[in-house]
Amino acid sequence: MDFVTIWESKWNEALKLWSEYVKLSPAKFLFTEMEEQKEGLTTSFAAIRLKDHRVLLSVNKIKSFQLEDFALEILGHEIGHHVYCPGDLVDQAKLVYIASLAMPRLNHLTPMVVNIYEDLFINDHLKRQNHLQMEEVYRKIGKQNDPFWNFYMRTYELLWALPSGTLTEGKLSDQIQSDAALVSRMIRNFPNDWTKGMFDFASICFPYFFEQNQTSYPIHIQSLLDTLDAGKGMTPPPGITEVDISSELFPKETITGTKKNLTPAEYSAICKSLGIEADVSEITYRFYKDKSIPYLVPFPELRNPSAKEEILEGNDLWDPGSPLEKINWLESTIKSPVVIPGYTTVEDVYGETISTEIQTNPIDLDLFVDCSGSMPNPQTDLSYLTLAGSIIALSALKTGSAVRVTLWSGEKEFLTTNGFIRNEKEILKVLTGYFGGGTCFPLELLEEEYKVEPKRKKHILVISDDGIDTMLTQNYPRDPRQIVSQALKNAQGGGSMVLQLYQPNQNPVVNELQQNGWDIYPIQNWNDLIQFSKHFVKRNYVRN
Structure with a gap:
């Protein structure tokens, strides 16, 4: 049996890993390179799309990594992005912004760092709560002699009590050991409020890329990036003109422990990082609307305490020059079964009386x-x-x-x-x-x-x-x-x-x-x- 058929049969089981009540459209399998390019799945073997809450899977890339036997692990992971972390475009936007503050001059890498951070929460949940073989997926992807990759894999080894070297390559430096230990505690401390740990995680990641003058995503990480264009096709997200920045590792930083007000330029940069294709006027409109909402006040209006009220006084002959909707058809047919416009048609006549209602004139x-x-x-x-x-x-x-x-x-x-x-x-x-x-x-x-x-x-x-x-x-x-x-x-x-x-x-x-x-x-x-x-x-x- 083709593995795609098996994976399709396991979709409902994958949904139940998170809840009996989760409902999502079945995953979309892409069989050709042309289909992958059309859907924007060009580097990773799986991705999510928040616009229609879909999971995208590359059949060829899954085969190339020999991941056919890990349906629940991969499907459960992608569903986790939709229902757990980030869950929606607003949380994704906040994480991207917080990461950008911790990674000056490397803002082009913040979507990748956010993606890796979210994966840690989802994978740890699936491993501990559902006992899935998440480490085996990374075994198939393969070890890399790269400091950041070893730091990332060492974090999983500590989270899941795996022997050193299970996922890492070579002798690890004290810095990698220390960073992995900090991040593993972070993942356990903020399982339901991941924005609290984003600044610290991005700060820990920053030296790994800054020292290597990294200008693009590392090739071995690209296959894991499934949230890069999650906002493609969507409108700019609401509710992120202000973002809380917190830190446990750098509490004395002037940027942390406060509510940071975004500028329109920063908001525009976030939209670009999310894959949102909107013009400047659309983005700026959304920004100022959100910024205005907390301050909205009633506008002046004239109040008339003696508003006029109409009272039906009877019927009169309908004139052909009057609007057709004024005809009272019931009274007209009672008057004559044969309706002759202008002769047997009647319209209602109204008078006015003083009412106790209050009339407002904006x-x-x-x-x-x-x-x-x-x-x-x-x-x-x-x-x-x-x-x-x-x-x-x-x-x-x-x-x-x-x-x-x-x-x-x-x-x-x-x-x-x-x-x-x-x-x-x-x-x-x-x-x-x-x-x-x-x-x-x-x-x-x-x-x-x-x-x-x-x-x-x-x-x-x-x-x-x-x-x-x-x-x-x-x-x-x-x-x-x-x-x-x-x-x-x-x-x-x-x-x-x-x-x-x-x-x-x-x-x-x-x-x-x-x-x-x-x-x-x-x-x-x-x-x-x-x-x-x-x-x-x-x-x-x-x-x-």
């Missing part, structure tokens, strides 16, 4: 964010302007408001959403863009939008610095002051400006804007924007 948000050269690039560094804009925009969407976002820099240099919309992805993609040019407020957008009073009240919010003076001082065909004054009046929901000013009380343009009804909130640094966004609705700016 105020739309018109957000203008300065993106000139004095502002940080939100795609590489954490931009508090972008973060504050995201917090306020997403808060507005929560209460039913529509949002228009405009990113502006120099003259005629702006990016805006297609009017007032409720698509958070489109809103944040505009917010996370970047110009980095001169400074010139887009008066034409204010002029066009507020020529007349809009149907829904709007609040105009501007986030900028001293460059806000271009709102009134730029060379514009029509009077800027008249345009700004009319916009504030017709918006009906008020206007606010959050400004980083070098001399708050000595800026004549800002003083003029404040006298004309704009609420001015000077801040000392961009970090203060977070406090402003959190307390945005507590400030009395809504004009009912």
Whole structure:
């Protein structure tokens, strides 16, 4: 019987190694090199794919290593990646990031180190809990006269009480013995919280590759790497804008024992390490959305305690010019079995009465964010302007408001959403863009939008610095002051400006804007924007 048939019959048994309730699609066997390349299985004999929770197996490579008799060992190991370590893309991303902090200048090797670390937990579980022959798989792969490989294999020998030399090659140095002993204790101490040991494990691995100036994955390790592109085909993972870094071996390191805030550039690097193929705008959108969620607040809305309620008063003749859906077909057929539009068709007539219900009218948000050269690039560094804009925009969407976002820099240099919309992805993609040019407020957008009073009240919010003076001082065909004054009046929901000013009380343009009804909130640094966004609705700016 072909070994593939045997392995397929053992799939359910392999699932039960972890739980009676684990359900995964059966493993996918790849029979040709073309199939392997299509699925991305080019170096290892097995791999996982988190997108559809599949296990991929190379028939030819399994034969080349003579692993046909180890179905449960290999199937159980790959299932362990799905249900145990890492389990999902978020945990995988956290491990990759923590490892990168411990391996400066060797970040290209961190996915490999993470993979090896996860294998230790899974293999130890299968060996101790299920009594599988995990060491025999490594016997088939073969010994290597390599310091890192010997350190890795010596760790297994200590975990499973195997005689020295069972999996290792030659005389081992004291450093290898010491490192293996530390890691074996680490695996036993953190079986359910592996993020605690990731920094220490990567720190132990670092010298093995740094001293050899390793630029790529060692050939003998490549056959074991089954999680390298686990995130291929997936969207950027949520929930990793902050990661806890802990260490038992290096507790005095400034980087450990704290919650580390990622930058957009670091988040982008993690996505690349996971095999995620997404453009910069998609990655940046995901980053700022996650960063905003803890700060979301209710957005202002007008409350009407005497909302009108409709009451059915009877029927009246339906006119052919009225919408077809207004016809009351039941009453029409009762009136005449033969329906003649405009003669026998009737529609309901409603009156209004005062209700005790409270009617809420969300105020739309018109957000203008300065993106000139004095502002940080939100795609590489954490931009508090972008973060504050995201917090306020997403808060507005929560209460039913529509949002228009405009990113502006120099003259005629702006990016805006297609009017007032409720698509958070489109809103944040505009917010996370970047110009980095001169400074010139887009008066034409204010002029066009507020020529007349809009149907829904709007609040105009501007986030900028001293460059806000271009709102009134730029060379514009029509009077800027008249345009700004009319916009504030017709918006009906008020206007606010959050400004980083070098001399708050000595800026004549800002003083003029404040006298004309704009609420001015000077801040000392961009970090203060977070406090402003959190307390945005507590400030009395809504004009009912």
